[in-house]
Amino acid sequence: MHHLSLIWTFFRIGILNELAYRINFYVQLLQSLLSLGTAIGGLAIVFSHTDSLGGWQAVDILALLGVFMFVGGIIRLVIQPSMAQLMEDVRQGTLDFTLTKPRDAQFLISISQVRIWRVIDIFLGIAVLLTALIYRGLDIGFTDVLLFVLVLFTGGAIIYSFWLMLATLTFWFLRIENILVIFQSMYEAGRWPIGIYPHWLRFVLTFLVPVAFAITVPAEALSGRLTTESIVISIVLSIFMLAFSRWFWKRGLKNYSGASA
Amino acid sequence: MATTPDITIQNLRKTYVVPERDTGLGAAIKSLIVRKTRDVEAVKDITFTVEPGEVVGFLGPNGAGKTTTLKMLSGLLHPTSGDISVLGYTPFNRNKEFLQQITLVMGQRNQLIWDIPVGDSFERNRAIYRLPTDEYNHTRDELVDLLDLAELLPKPVRNLSLGERMKCEVAAALLHRPQVLFLDEPTIGLDVTMQRRIRTFIGEYNKRYNATVLLTSHYMADVEALCKRVIIIHHGQLLFDGALTELVNRFSPHKTIVVDLDIEQADLSNYGDVITAEGNRITLRVPKSETATVTGRLLADLPVIDLTVADPPIEEVIEQVFST
CATH class of the missing domain: 3.30.70 (Alpha-Beta Plaits)
Structure with a gap:
């Protein structure tokens, strides 16, 4: 309950913060529409040459694009800016203020920044997803939707944990922005089904940079491709990643305070 | 006098392990492979206690170990050895009840959010500290009154002068009405009038709530006005602990x-x-x-x-x- 009220407060501040620079709204809108336009253009070109890509129809890939935009929107709404802020706080020493607050520090740093206009990406993602589903004649059942939400959550948890671990590295190495840039470009690979990539890359995108679980798996749920195996792996991996990233974060904090030395 | 001290420090030590390398490109490349480290003793064997309601000036030249000690007291750093107790808690466990009762103000760093009105930054702390609305409103109004903040609340922090910002920083750090205040150079860089303003306020807060204050400052005027007692450390060691007047008698x-x-x-x-x-x-x-x-x-x-x-x-x- 208290966590929710705190999240709401941080969102409100995020809105206030962005209202200070109103132009950002239009810039973001333009940027989101442009990237949507290019993505759909790309899809159109690919599917003018072929009917299916790695077993996916055009409309399924459109749904995948919706998921890609939605998840990307959530990452850029809160996860990425908050983690960037963490690195900044460590460098400037302002993390000390967070650590002297009577709340869980991981929770505080994870929601510290909200770039509210990124919700445009989230809404556009939902719109694209719905368009794809309507195109297909809304042929999905209630279970599919439930499973979709489930694997979307586990995927989100996996991606969040992954980000947290990357950002936690900052306790040992002060400058790690470059790693984040690499992640960003890897994430871009998620706009296509993981199955179309060569083996080694598929491995990388599944386990090293867990884009597969965040995007491909949820999209599979919507097109009836989801295997029980994927569901189980998603759940187990998300629990493991949440626990492991928390342990890693605590480890980083210990290093920060000199408790590990 | 059988009160329990608010702060107890016994044989406190802190050693940092810092990477060391010679200057020059060659040494930089070498350090990528073999990392040489060196131990730096920031605090060596410090012992003192502070009673509830005391305002103690914590003095020493740059690098004496003041900030390191304050960080250990507020739970940010883990002592290498020795015991610390603040309000009966071990700071480093970062117990929620402990953190709810202390505050840390660092004159060189800001916790207020740059782009939003000061009042909204206050709201953020209200949410973080889970302050009930009436209690929060009451404390906030009191602080606004004491520090004359009414006109500043609706302004974004970036539009404030350094002194105004510091007044707001101090207020934000006290919204949860902490019992123990760790103030690290709260008046640094401020003009004389603003220094006096903050100083008077700290004294007022101390009287009103019988709060315990440990204060570092380079401005002796702060110390003379606020602290009956001073603790002086140098090279991580305690040089003097006693009344300000005694300090003058003894050392001059x-x-x-x-x-x-x-x-x-x-x-x-x-x-x-x-x-x-x-x-x-x-x-x-x-x-x-x-x-x-x-x-x-x-x-x-x-x-x-x-x-x-x-x-x-x-x-x-x-x-x-x-x-x-």
Whole structure:
């Protein structure tokens, strides 16, 4: 309950913060529409040459694009800016203020920044997803939707944990922005089904940079491709990643305070 | 007096392990492979206690270990050895009840959010500290009143002057009405008026809530106005712990005598060290034990209009302490 009220407060501040620079709204809108336009253009070109890509129809890939935009929107709404802020706080020493607050520090740093206009990406993602589903004649059942939400959550948890671990590295190495840039470009690979990539890359995108679980798996749920195996792996991996990233974060904090030395 | 101290520190030590490398490109490349480290003892063996409601000045030159000690007290750093207890808690466990009762103000760093109105930053702290609305409103109004913040609340932080920002920082750090305040250079970089303002406020807060304050400052005026007791550390070790007046007695064997004479340019060098001689006002430094004799001689020998005996300025005394 208290966590929710705190999240709401941080969102409100995020809105206030962005209202200070109103132009950002239009810039973001333009940027989101442009990237949507290019993505759909790309899809159109690919599917003018072929009917299916790695077993996916055009409309399924459109749904995948919706998921890609939605998840990307959530990452850029809160996860990425908050983690960037963490690195900044460590460098400037302002993390000390967070650590002297009577709340869980991981929770505080994870929601510290909200770039509210990124919700445009989230809404556009939902719109694209719905368009794809309507195109297909809304042929999905209630279970599919439930499973979709489930694997979307586990995927989100996996991606969040992954980000947290990357950002936690900052306790040992002060400058790690470059790693984040690499992640960003890897994430871009998620706009296509993981199955179309060569083996080694598929491995990388599944386990090293867990884009597969965040995007491909949820999209599979919507097109009836989801295997029980994927569901189980998603759940187990998300629990493991949440626990492991928390342990890693605590480890980083210990290093920060000199408790590990 | 059977009160339990708010702060107890015993044989506290903190050693940092810092990477070390020679200057130059070659050394930089070498350090990628073999990391040489060196131990730096920031705090070595410090022991003291602070009673509830005390305001203690924590002094020392840069790098003496003040900030390190404050960080250990507020749970940010893990001591290498020794015991710390604040309000009965071990700070490093970062117990929620403990953190709810302390605050840390660092004059060089800000916790307010740059782009939003000050009042909204306050709201953020209200949410973080889970303050009930009436309690929060009450404390906020009180702080706004004491620090004269009413006009600043709707302004974004980036539009505030340094002094205004610091007033807001202090208020934000006290919204949860902490019992123990760790203030690290709260007046740094402020002009004299603003320094006095913050200083008076800290004194007022201490009286009103019987809060315990541990304060570091480079401005002796802060210390003189607020702290009856000072703790001085140097090279990580405790040099002095006691009343400010005792510090002057112990470390300054001299007194200053200022005389106004009816004659110009008198030579008083055989009465004591002449520090300044401006027209007919002369300042002398004499050994403390001879103060009475010298004063007597001056009054007997010369046409004295006015004469005052004073302790040397506290800055001078502190300098004396660090040079020993």
